[in-house]
Amino acid sequence: MTMAFRLLRRAGIFLLTAWVASIVVFALLAILPGNVAQTMLGVQATPQAVAALEQQLGLDRPVPIRYLDWLSGMLHGDLGTSYVTGQPIAPEVFDHLQVSLILVIAAMIVAICVALPVGVYAAYRQRRWDGTLVSALSQLAVAVPGFLAGLLLVILFSVTLGWLPASGWSAPIEGIGPFLSHLLLPALSLGLIQGAILSRYVRSAVLEITREDFMRTARSKGMRPLRALVRHGLRNAMIPVLTVTGIELAALFVGAIVIETVFVVPGIGSLLIRSVQNRDLIEVQGIVMVIVVIVLVINLVVDLLYAVIDPRLRSSR
16 A cells, blocks of 8 residues: 555545534534524523524524535534624634643643653563552552542642642733743643553553564663663654554543633633533534544544654555
């Protein structure tokens, strides 16, 4: 299989998956019980008023027509008009998405900075007490929910020490100091737990690679184990880790919904919860679809990065 064919196949799978996801997202929200117009007008509304609002919102049209209009709009960057505010959804979604992207990228940097040294150290010292201790602590951290980690960090750094704000958000344009002080605790809450999870995979990958023949050959030539691992082993060990990193990055977007609520961060998660509370289904559809596309893009990028890390995938088979 040539590299070009591989790229075309992955692009085709991406487009097909995104299309199927759009059908599932639209269908699931379309079959939800309840009447949006009735909810917006209240229980005292007359049937005539409800019918008029349904016609105004386009909810009286057949479901396939509504889906095609929604899909066509998304392809042109139009996520529709909010049932509640009457304003276009796309600008608001992308404003909140910028905040979530900053938070998720910061959390992933924290996770990688934790996972790589912890995982490699736990593998390199697997038969020593300190390696076992590091491995046990990472297992313990995996069991801690993200919101609990966030609350513990708030108690320590905000309530007890008073070093960092407990909630809120400051954009980078308002100053790098306030921006970092508001970003740090949410990013640590997300990143430390994901780092613990990722370190388990790093440890397993490093242990597996140290049993390979080329590592035994390197050591038999007099190369110290740590140097052989850094020079020959880590690059190969990173291939399975890269897969998990992509999955964890996608999971961070889901975890960010909870953390944004805990720290009152105006990200895409906060907007999604507000839209659900208002039963603004068209906005919910748009937000969920944006998150789905982001997750698919992450998976596509991770898959293509295989070829960069593993030279065997760049050659024809």
